[in-house]
Amino acid sequence: MSLEHLGSSLYQALKKIFRASIVDEATVKELVRDIQRALLQADVNVKLVLDISKRIEDRALKEKVPPGISRREHVIKVVYEELTRFLGEKPVPIKIEPGKEKVMMLVGIQGSGKTTAAAKLARYFQKRGLKPALICADTYRPGAFAQLQQLANRINVPLYWNPKAKNPVEIAFEGLKHFSCKDMIFIDTAGRHKEERELIKEMKTLEKKIKPDEVMLVIDGTIGQQAMIQARAFNEATPIGSILVTKLDGSARGGGALSAVAATGAPIKFIGTGEKIGDIEPFVPSRFVGRLLGMGDLETLLDKVREAEIKVPEKKARAILSGKFTLTDWYEQFEAVRGMGPFRKLLKMIPGMSYDIPEEKLNMAEENLEKWRVIIQSMTPKEKENPKIFNASRIRRVARGSGTSEKDVKELLKQYSMMRRMMKTLRRKKKLPFFGKGLPPGFK
Ligand SMILES: Nc1nc2c(ncn2[C@@H]2O[C@H](COP(=O)(O)OP(=O)(O)OP(=O)(O)O)[C@@H](O)[C@H]2O)c(=O)[nH]1
Ligand SMILES: [Mg+2]
Structure with a gap:
């Protein structure tokens, strides 16, 4: 493999x-x-x-x-x-609106996997709640219809073709009329031509007459670097909307095909990874590489790197670590980076910490950010520095001033003191490192 x-x-x-x-x-x-x-x-x-x-x-x-x-x-x-x-x-995702039919025309040289791909795509979108249909516009290949029909029956997708028509344009037009209320229509075209030039000519005619929403070029992944030449040739003839690279399951040259196609700048939207109808997947380079490298935790690592790029001023870091932070400090920490705050970063650095702080606490804090911002803005400087002075009437005033409820203000104060308490407890338990002179890297 x-x-x-x-x-x-x-x-x-x-x-x-x-x-x-x-x-x-x-x-x-x-x-x-x-x-x-x-x-x-x-x-x-x-x-x-x-x-x-x-x-x-x-x-x-x-x-x-x-x-x-x-x-x-x-x-x-x-x-x-x-x-x-x-x-x-x-790749830019294919924009599909139910009821507004999208016409996708599949092109590619003989045996690249168009017919299989048409069925796979129909199945893919059907599973996602859309109503797809198929048109067989291959008038060259004997048995082209039978092949697609077998696939279409298996997935219960309607298929149009006309054995009397000699001309693919005619079939495509009839088919489109026939399927006027479908969400997506996949047109399978012929690949059997004496030479590529003729094939490209037919594709051009089809494209001009039918005006599909997207021309999808199907390329056989086993041809490796040759894929680049093919992608270019087709792309020059008709603007290719997207590419589907097939047979990436069994080929030693798959990496070559993918990179060669990518180098032409044509967007690869799907890959075929087997002969079965379900063997298709959208192509997202980052996800693909992550999986290719077999590193499920790559995202975690990248998060860590992104977090490390956040700078926390030394004074603040000390204050946080010693539990001596004001409401303003506390809020700023969340605000600073929305989602991956220094708080989280600090907490993660502490051994055993991942068990002590429920992740949802941090998430909740982040969700409440907007509300908390208005609440804190309605506080006096004194209150922000020393939240202990909050009593019922101060709470009421802040709630009114910020257009929130007293419950919201109380919740904020509760969260704040919880975080403080936690930091202090950790210090006592000596779980929290005390950075004598220097702080750990990243806190400069
Ligand atoms: N292993 C593997 N085989 C595939 C894949 N996609 C298609 N095939 C096989 O490739 C062969 C050709 O596929 P078709 O879908 O008939 O190709 P085509 O482009 O329609 O061929 P023509 O109509 O003759 O131009 C078939 O045997 C498929 O089963 C894939 O992703 N993986
Ligand atoms: Mg075919």
């Missing part, structure tokens, strides 16, 4: 980085060599391989590592980002 093979060799390469006692120039260079080898084996174009390895090496060695993360983590992030970039931009 090819892509798996590529995935596992990339993973092996990264594993060395994980295991290395130090990550220095030599380790990075070895990693880059391993990645090169893995990509070349997957038939990735040499120029692309050199390009990606140069970028990885440059970034891994020259980029400043944000404080709080290790060089190791940074290198992994760079590899992930560069591989993702090299597989193309995140």
Whole structure:
């Protein structure tokens, strides 16, 4: 299994980085060599391989590592980002509105997998609640209709064709009329032509006459780098809306095909990963790379890196860690980064902490952010500095001033003092490190 093979060799390469006692120039260079080898084996174009390895090496060695993360983590992030970039931009999703039929025309050379893909796509969108239909506009291939009919019956999707018509344009028109109230219509076209030029000519005529919403080029992934030439040739003839790369399950050249297509700038929207109708998936480069590398926790690592890029002023960090923070400090921490605040970062650094603070507490705090902002704005400076002075009448005043309820104000105060108490308890239990002179990296 090819892509798996590529995935596992990339993973092996990264594993060395994980295991290395130090990550220095030599380790990075070895990693880059391993990645090169893995990509070349997957038939990735040499120029692309050199390009990606140069970028990885440059970034891994020259980029400043944000404080709080290790060089190791940074290198992994760079590899992930560069591989993702090299597989193309995140494709623009196909915009589908129920009832407003979308006409998708599938084109591609003989045997690339168009007919299979038409059925797979119909199934894919049917499962997502849409009403798809199929049109067989292949008048060349004997048995083309029977093949599609068998697939369509299996998934219970209506299919149109006309054995009397000699002309695919005629069939397509009739079919579109026939299916006027469907959400998506997939037109399967012929791939059987003496030469590619003729095929492209027919595709052009079809495109001009039928004016589909999207022309989807189906490319066989087993052809590797050749995919680039094909994608270009089709793209020059008719603007290709999207590409579906098939047979990525069994090919040793899948990586080559994907990267070659991505290099043309044409968006890969789907990939076919098997002969069964369910073997189709939307192509999202970042997710694909994550899975290819076999790193389920990659997102976590990237979050960590993003968090590390957040700077917390030293004084604030000290105040937070000692439990001596005011309401304003407290609020600012949440506000600063919305979602991945220094609070969370600090808490995560503390051993055993992940058990002590329910994640939902932090999430809740983030959800309440907007409300809390108005509440805190309605407080006097004195109240913000020393929330202990809050009594019933102050609470009432703040609630009225901020257009919230007394319950909201009380909740905010409760959360605040809970967080403070927690910090203090942790200190007492010596779970919280005391950073004598220096703070840990990332808190400068
Ligand atoms: N392993 C694997 N086989 C596939 C995939 N997609 C299609 N195939 C197989 O490839 C062969 C050709 O597929 P078709 O869908 O008939 O190709 P086509 O482009 O319609 O062919 P023509 O109509 O002759 O141009 C069939 O045997 C399919 O089962 C895939 O993603 N993985
Ligand atoms: Mg076919």
